[in-house]
Amino acid sequence: MSQKSLTIALAGNPNSGKTTIFNNITGTRQKVGNWPGVTVEKKEGIVSKYGYELKIIDLPGTYSLTPFSVEEIIARDFVLDECPDVVIDIIDASNLERSLYLATQLRETDCKVLFALNMADIARTRGIKIDAEKLSELLDLPIVFTIGNKNEGIDALLKKAIDLAESDVDTRGKRKVKYNKDIENSISKLRSFIEKDPGISLPYKTRWTIIKLLENDKIVKERVLQKAGDQGQNIIQEVQLHCELLADRFNDDPEIVMTDERYGFIAGIIKEVLTTITKQRVDISRNIDMVLTNRFIGFPIFIFFIWAMFQLTFSLGVYPMEWLDTSVSWFSISLDGLLPDSLLKDLLINGVIAGVGSVIVFLPNILILFFCIALFEDTGYMSRAAFLMDRIMHLIGLHGKSFIPMLMGFGCSVPAIMATRTLESEKDRVLTILITPFMSCSAKLPIYIVLTGIFFSAHAGTVIFCVYFAGIILAIVTGRLFRSTLLRGADAPFVMELPPYRVPMVKSLIIHMWDRSKMFLKKMGGVILIGSVVIWTLSAFPRNIQYSRDYVAEINSVSALYNTEITTANGLDMQHLEKKRNAAIAELEMARKSEKMERSYMGRIGKVLAPVFAPLGIDWRGSVALLTGFVAKEIVVSTMGILYLAGDDGSDTLKNALLSSDMTPLSALAMMVFVLLYLPCIATVATIKQETGSFKWTLFSITYSTSLAWVAAFCVYQGGKIIGFS
Amino acid sequence: MLLSEMKEGQAGVINRVGGNGALRRRVLEMGIIKGSEIYIEKYAPLKDPLELIVKGYHLSLRVEEAAQITVDDVK
Numbered sequence: 001m002s003q004k005s006l007t008i009a010l011a012g013n014p015n016s017g018k019t020t021i022f023n024n025i026t027g028t029r030q031k032v033g034n035w036p037g038v039t040v041e042k043k044e045g046i047v048s049k050y051g052y053e054l055k056i057i058d059l060p061g062t063y064s065l066t067p068f069s070v071e072e073i074i075a076r077d078f079v080l081d082e083c084p085d086v087v088i089d090i091i092d093a094s095n096l097e098r099s100l101y102l103a104t105q106l107r108e109t110d111c112k113v114l115f116a117l118n119m120a121d122i123a124r125t126r127g128i129k130i131d132a133e134k135l136s137e138l139l140d141l142p143i144v145f146t147i148g149n150k151n152e153g154i155d156a157l158l159k160k161a162i163d164l165a166e167s168d169v170d171t172r173g174k175r176k177v178k179y180n181k182d183i184e185n186s187i188s189k190l191r192s193f194i195e196k197d198p199g200i201s202l203p204y205k206t207r208w209t210i211i212k213l214l215e216n217d218k219i220v221k222e223r224v225l226q227k228a229g230d231q232g233q234n235i236i237q238e239v240q241l242h243c244e245l246l247a248d249r250f251n252d253d254p255e256i257v258m259t260d261e262r263y264g265f266i267a268g269i270i271k272e273v274l275t276t277i278t279k280q281r282v283d284i285s286r287n288i289d290m291v292l293t294n295r296f297i298g299f300p301i302f303i304f305f306i307w308a309m310f311q312l313t314f315s316l317g318v319y320p321m322e323w324l325d326t327s328v329s330w331f332s333i334s335l336d337g338l339l340p341d342s343l344l345k346d347l348l349i350n351g352v353i354a355g356v357g358s359v360i361v362f363l364p365n366i367l368i369l370f371f372c373i374a375l376f377e378d379t380g381y382m383s384r385a386a387f388l389m390d391r392i393m394h395l396i397g398l399h400g401k402s403f404i405p406m407l408m409g410f411g412c413s414v415p416a417i418m419a420t421r422t423l424e425s426e427k428d429r430v431l432t433i434l435i436t437p438f439m440s441c442s443a444k445l446p447i448y449i450v451l452t453g454i455f456f457s458a459h460a461g462t463v464i465f466c467v468y469f470a471g472i473i474l475a476i477v478t479g480r481l482f483r484s485t486l487l488r489g490a491d492a493p494f495v496m497e498l499p500p501y502r503v504p505m506v507k508s509l510i511i512h513m514w515d516r517s518k519m520f521l522k523k524m525g526g527v528i529l530i531g532s533v534v535i536w537t538l539s540a541f542p543r544n545i546q547y548s549r550d551y552v553a554e555i556n557s558v559s560a561l562y563n564t565e566i567t568t569a570n571g572l573d574m575q576h577l578e579k580k581r582n583a584a585i586a587e588l589e590m591a592r593k594s595e596k597m598e599r600s601y602m603g604r605i606g607k608v609l610a611p612v613f614a615p616l617g618i619d620w621r622g623s624v625a626l627l628t629g630f631v632a633k634e635i636v637v638s639t640m641g642i643l644y645l646a647g648d649d650g651s652d653t654l655k656n657a658l659l660s661s662d663m664t665p666l667s668a669l670a671m672m673v674f675v676l677l678y679l680p681c682i683a684t685v686a687t688i689k690q691e692t693g694s695f696k697w698t699l700f701s702i703t704y705s706t707s708l709a710w711v712a713a714f715c716v717y718q719g720g721k722i723i724g725f726s
Numbered sequence: 727m728l729l730s731e732m733k734e735g736q737a738g739v740i741n742r743v744g745g746n747g748a749l750r751r752r753v754l755e756m757g758i759i760k761g762s763e764i765y766i767e768k769y770a771p772l773k774d775p776l777e778l779i780v781k782g783y784h785l786s787l788r789v790e791e792a793a794q795i796t797v798d799d800v801k
Contacts, residue, residue, distance in 0.1 A: 063755055098781050
């Protein structure tokens with residue numbers, strides 16, 4: 001039996017409990033993706049109920065349907081273009097007046113609307129009583145009481161939604177906002193102007209289109225011009241006349257007057273349905289805020305929370321990270337034993353497993369981080385954090401919420417860039433993504449430690465601090481620069497609700513965490529896989545290298561030489577000789593590896609690039625090391641180890657090797673500055689691509705950061721030489 | 727009086743919302759319209775933004791945004 005399928009869209013203000021209701025309806029059967037073309041999450045789920053197949057769409061939380069933000073455009077386009085069978089407007093009972101603003105706008109679109117009056121129990125404790133019957137009668141639409149976090153009223157809600165979808169009520173005649181005489185007059189005049197030419201076809205219903213045109217809605221204007229062609233131009237001109245007339249009459253733009261009128265209409269309803277008992281009530285949320293956004297202790301508490309999140313993500317995350325790391329190497333070792341030596345095996349172990357393995361180890365960090373962020377968001381603390389930090393972030397031209405991703409950047413850019421999803425404005429998001437990589441990530445630390453340890457041993461701490469600090473300064477400069485050029489325009493207005501604190505629900509925390517981690521695994525997997533194979537190919541080919549020395553023969557002769565001595569020696573001598581033999585063989589192996597690296601495509605590219613790096617005081621070995629850093633910054637140290645014939649354990653041998661090379665403290669500093677700023681690792685690049693959704697921005701980020709790195713390192717090295725350092 | 731000049735704990739009635747474009751529209755849509763009663767809950771520790779109560783919920787605005795809004799009957 002095939003079930004009849006219905007589409008139900010959930011609309012509502014942010015913090016109205018919409019997501020909780022969505023989770024309750026769909027449970028784990030939900031699909032999370034992005035809305036086409038933008039990085040706003042799209043959630044949908046399919047459930048079977050009462051003999052119907054219900055497709056539930058969670059629209060982005062919005063306060064209105066005016067197309068100023070991406071979320072609003074998405075929600076409106078969905079309601080208008082996809083024509084869902086029913087729109088459920090979820091209304092926070094404690095915030096009836098403001099919620100009704102969106103409701104009146106939904107009503108104007110002539111779709112079938114149903115109210116879910118959510119969390120009326122909390123409203124009641126706050127002394128708010130709503131006469132739902134009266135409200136239902138005044139607006140002429142069905143209302144269902146729900147308590148999202150207790151899963152109450154959800155079945156009734158779905159039942160009502162199905163009834164409404166199947167009924168053939170005429171939504172047009174339903175009660176909705178009547179504007180004042182002058183505006184209604186203009187509307188009806190425009191209506192007859194349009195209707196007198198039957199050839200005109202409008203993209204949307206007539207009244208709604210006229211209202212939007214009077215409100216100077218650019219998107220509707222465009223679509224009218226598209227659909228109605230030349231006649232569209234006439235309509236726009238006629239509307240323009242009326243707009244000027246109305247603006248003259250009210251001494252203000254018609255859109256503003258209409259917003260006022262909607263609230264006037266709502267005020268009338270509120271008067272009839274809402275009774276507030278003015279008893280002195282205890283507002284827990286306000287009391288919590290007395291502490292958390294307190295003038296004196298607000299910041300210390302905020303810093304503590306951030307510190308705790310950092311600790312959890314990067315300290316607690318280390319343990320599962322190690323387990324994963326062990327599993328990956330165990331897997332790679334057992335594969336090594338199972339497969340015969342071949343190119344394929346090399347590709348699998350050194351390309352695929354090494355590459356993908358280096359990314360999968362971040363999974364615990366990401367799970368923990370997103371759990372913390374979900375906790376901040378679901379409790380309502382995130383908006384307080386933005387409230388506290390906005391003053392500082394505003395200096396860079398960013399929203400208060402940008403602080404969290406930037407801070408996370410010190411740990412790892414991948415989750416940090418994913419955390420920019422909490423930002424509402426697209427421009428803010430891109431800007432934050434562009435500057436986050438300058439927050440020196442934890443993988444770069446080993447490079448600083450090795451280099452400062454060797455060249456600045458007495459002042460290692462100070463030098464590392466300065467490098468970090470330089471990153472922050474350059475992030476600020478970059479932020480200001482781009483805000484006034486590429487991403488011009490004011491940062492998003494800080495008109496932000498501070499919702500009441502709520503106890504988060506474990507279920508939604510986990511769903512939240514899992515959704516985002518799944519996205520990470522899926523998308524990262526693809527790009528990382530390709531990238532790792534490319535890097536592996538560059539370092540594994542060409543296969544038939546003409547070595548300058550015959551390493552195999554040398555190793556054989558050395559071991560033969562020692563072996564004859566060992567057989568004649570005894571006891572301690574024998575052990576001593578064995579050690580010496582092994583060391584000699586290892587040295588030859590190392591030299592072979594180093595020569596192989598030098599002659600691989602990677603090494604050749606490094607040599608070609610050497611002139612580019614020469615002004616920075618970095619030789620071809622440094623260049624190759626920096627190139628391999630594209631896979632992961634940790635690799636820079638091990639590549640240097642191989643190329644400087646030091647073994648890849650980064651111990652004293654590397655120190656001696658580096659000290660005896662041409663590297664000076666000044667060129668080491670230039671190299672650190674370069675590492676701080678140059679192109680982020682492949683995982684970060686993949687994340688940038690995913691989160692900006694644009695190759696252009698990804699390419700821009702790579703180019704900008706690398707050029708900046710070169711210029712900065714050049715200044716350090718050449719400037720330092722001029723001043724007289726070496 | 728400008729909204730940005732009000733002190734913590736003061737209440738008033740919105741007279742006019744100035745400014746233009748998206749910001750003005752957004753402020754109005756959030757219920758800050760002529761005649762709305764508002765109460766200044768607090769300023770952030772760095773004196774910007776500010777938190778106010780309007781229509782029964784808490785809203786934050788930057789001081790520069792609040793400077794576009796005039797308020798009557800401040801007490």
